[in-house]
Amino acid sequence: xxxxxxxxxxxxxxxxxxxxxxxxxGLVAVADLSFTARRGDITALIxxxxxxxxxxxxxxxxxxxxxxxxxxxxxxxxxxxLLERLLNFRVSKVARVARTFQNIRLFAGxxxxxxxxxxxxxxxxKASGFTFAGLIGLKVYRDAERTALDKARYWLDRTGLLxxxxxxxxxxxxxxxxxxxxxxxxxxDPVLLCLDEPAAGLNARESAxxxxxxxxxxxxxxxxxxxxxxxxxxxxxxxDHIVVLDxxxxxxxxxxxxxxxxxxxxxxxxxxxxxxxxxxxxxxGL
Amino acid sequence: MTVPNEAATSxxxxxxxxxxxxxxxxxxxxxxxxxxxxxLRSEQGSxxxxxxxxxxxxxxxxxxxxxxxxxLRTLAFGRGPIPxxxxxPASVTDFLASAGRFAAPALLIFALLVPVLFYQNxxxxxxxxxxxxxxxxxxxxxxxxxxxxxxxxGYVAFYAVGAYSYALLATHFQLSFxxxxxxxxxxxxxxxxxxxxxxxxxxxxxxxxVTLAFGEIIRLVLLNWQxxxxxxxxxxxxxxxxxxxxxxxxxxxxxxxxxxxxxxxxHRVVFLFYLILALALLxxxxxxxxxxxxxxxxxxxxxxxxxxxRSLGINxxxxxxxxxxxxxxxxxxxxxxxxxxxxxxxxxxxxxGESALVLAIVVLGGMGSQLxxxxxxxxxxxxxxxxxxxxxxxxxxxxxxxxxxxxWRPRGLVSTREPSLRLDDGKAAAQDAK
Numbered sequence: 001x002x003x004x005x006x007x008x009x010x011x012x013x014x015x016x017x018x019x020x021x022x023x024x025x026g027l028v029a030v031a032d033l034s035f036t037a038r039r040g041d042i043t044a045l046i047x048x049x050x051x052x053x054x055x056x057x058x059x060x061x062x063x064x065x066x067x068x069x070x071x072x073x074x075x076x077x078x079x080x081x082l083l084e085r086l087l088n089f090r091v092s093k094v095a096r097v098a099r100t101f102q103n104i105r106l107f108a109g110x111x112x113x114x115x116x117x118x119x120x121x122x123x124x125x126k127a128s129g130f131t132f133a134g135l136i137g138l139k140v141y142r143d144a145e146r147t148a149l150d151k152a153r154y155w156l157d158r159t160g161l162l163x164x165x166x167x168x169x170x171x172x173x174x175x176x177x178x179x180x181x182x183x184x185x186x187x188x189d190p191v192l193l194c195l196d197e198p199a200a201g202l203n204a205r206e207s208a209x210x211x212x213x214x215x216x217x218x219x220x221x222x223x224x225x226x227x228x229x230x231x232x233x234x235x236x237x238x239x240d241h242i243v244v245l246d247x248x249x250x251x252x253x254x255x256x257x258x259x260x261x262x263x264x265x266x267x268x269x270x271x272x273x274x275x276x277x278x279x280x281x282x283x284x285g286l
Numbered sequence: 287m288t289v290p291n292e293a294a295t296s297x298x299x300x301x302x303x304x305x306x307x308x309x310x311x312x313x314x315x316x317x318x319x320x321x322x323x324x325x326l327r328s329e330q331g332s333x334x335x336x337x338x339x340x341x342x343x344x345x346x347x348x349x350x351x352x353x354x355x356x357x358l359r360t361l362a363f364g365r366g367p368i369p370x371x372x373x374x375p376a377s378v379t380d381f382l383a384s385a386g387r388f389a390a391p392a393l394l395i396f397a398l399l400v401p402v403l404f405y406q407n408x409x410x411x412x413x414x415x416x417x418x419x420x421x422x423x424x425x426x427x428x429x430x431x432x433x434x435x436x437x438x439x440g441y442v443a444f445y446a447v448g449a450y451s452y453a454l455l456a457t458h459f460q461l462s463f464x465x466x467x468x469x470x471x472x473x474x475x476x477x478x479x480x481x482x483x484x485x486x487x488x489x490x491x492x493x494x495x496v497t498l499a500f501g502e503i504i505r506l507v508l509l510n511w512q513x514x515x516x517x518x519x520x521x522x523x524x525x526x527x528x529x530x531x532x533x534x535x536x537x538x539x540x541x542x543x544x545x546x547x548x549x550x551x552x553h554r555v556v557f558l559f560y561l562i563l564a565l566a567l568l569x570x571x572x573x574x575x576x577x578x579x580x581x582x583x584x585x586x587x588x589x590x591x592x593x594x595x596r597s598l599g600i601n602x603x604x605x606x607x608x609x610x611x612x613x614x615x616x617x618x619x620x621x622x623x624x625x626x627x628x629x630x631x632x633x634x635x636x637x638x639g640e641s642a643l644v645l646a647i648v649v650l651g652g653m654g655s656q657l658x659x660x661x662x663x664x665x666x667x668x669x670x671x672x673x674x675x676x677x678x679x680x681x682x683x684x685x686x687x688x689x690x691x692x693x694w695r696p697r698g699l700v701s702t703r704e705p706s707l708r709l710d711d712g713k714a715a716a717q718d719a720k
Contacts, residue, residue: 063596
């Protein structure tokens, strides 16, 4: 299950997070976190509520500027980007890191298709000669728009949303909205896809479909995925590598099998009996 | 037989009680509110000192009206909202929907024919020019408010910049209208960007307050910079427009003599009418085109969710600034038209009331809807004129109408949004061809 994709001859790290810290005033949300995500892998970031998972995501995707640390992204062509220096929209535009959100953020008043075309903004903007060529209707732009539509159609087909293409995104069912958000992220042509709880609120069948979709994306498009998830059926089945956070500190890092049996992880998730605290603390090295 | 009757009364009685209770409560609130506002009145007495006079009769009448109104309303509809949706029959809404398809071409043809139909009626032509000016302003503001979702309460500032740009350039440098028009647009766009920078991080109410202040700043600068703008006296004898170099006068070489027509003052009015119609249609055309381009889709996406935009690599800074700049540019065009039409401008024409009127047109028309804005401008300014004879009650009727429209159609007169592109555009046709 967790065998790496056969398309990656050198499974070096695509993302290397070094000594990442994020403080909000006196609150330390993430403390000295280091981990790597290998190219072509599905890396899961798990931990109890409030562990700082989404903060790590926000640091990686340019929404927060980390207090300290380095986040290095390496593209397949060998070029590298330091994400902590690229802020805001540039992380997506330049470094090509796409993300989805824990609480779905679609353009609810626009149609499903428009959502996917907006995601290709930068490519279309260039083709439209920063609006001027598009305004007078040059062929260059019309061709670019057709290409964008084809890509949108491809992802609509993949996520089973093709029949809903011209409906407004806000009218979709919850599971469909989740899939649309992933499709929209894929339309930005990312090298790294960051998914914040993609299975939240999905039923068992939808979770299974999500697993299939993520594995398809990884297999066919050679895209690495970084994932925050609480649904263990998703995490254990599709991840190649799991990083466990608790109170902003990494407490474990390894394959799903190793994580499943890690006493520290079990303690963090399930808690321990009162008389076992000392034993557990000793094991955890606290 | 008596049992159901009793049951019926026992259901009705609480209704009556509730209605009485609500009506008493509303009566008390009305009394509290109106006691000082209407019941008491300070007047200058015979000695020149202020004296308090009372108007308890009017007060009692108002409170009674509120009491009776609440009582009847609760009795008829209960405490819930009045079922207004049912009040408009489905056939009416269906008719409106189907009429919408023909409304735009019909309105356009009508607008083109107005000078022909009403050639003799100077008053109607002037009203048409006024309405079209506001249609253009509404369409311009629609880019900022309707598409980009940036609530701008200081739109009139750019209208003023356009008007003063033309007035100053034309009176000091004798530049013609056709050179000043683009210059006024560029200057207004420049000020739009200047306003855009400090408000980049603001949204919603905060943005509205800052833009409101910006509008006032521009007006106060115009009012106080006497040496340049003439202060409250404004700028007069602004050159009137010419027909591509041919002035509308009786002299030799004028429009009338060149085309062998008898001189008539109406020529100029008709020319102005077609000029503002062309400018408004230009605004409309550009807006419709932009909506189908990436920049327009980015505006709408930004209105829906700015954070999601950033996650897709859209530069929200430039997206906002372009919305401000393009919206302001059209206000600048409209402003220079206003200056050349009036021949005289002063800061009095650019008060907050104008911004509010244009914003009301956009909101009532349906944010983002081109047709809705045009209809709203027509209804609002036409309505103003209709009620001119009832000067005293004009604003009252007007406010009431606005409340009703917002209750009936909370998203504006035309609230349906046409997608900027569809999946089957052309593609289906291409497959049919095969």
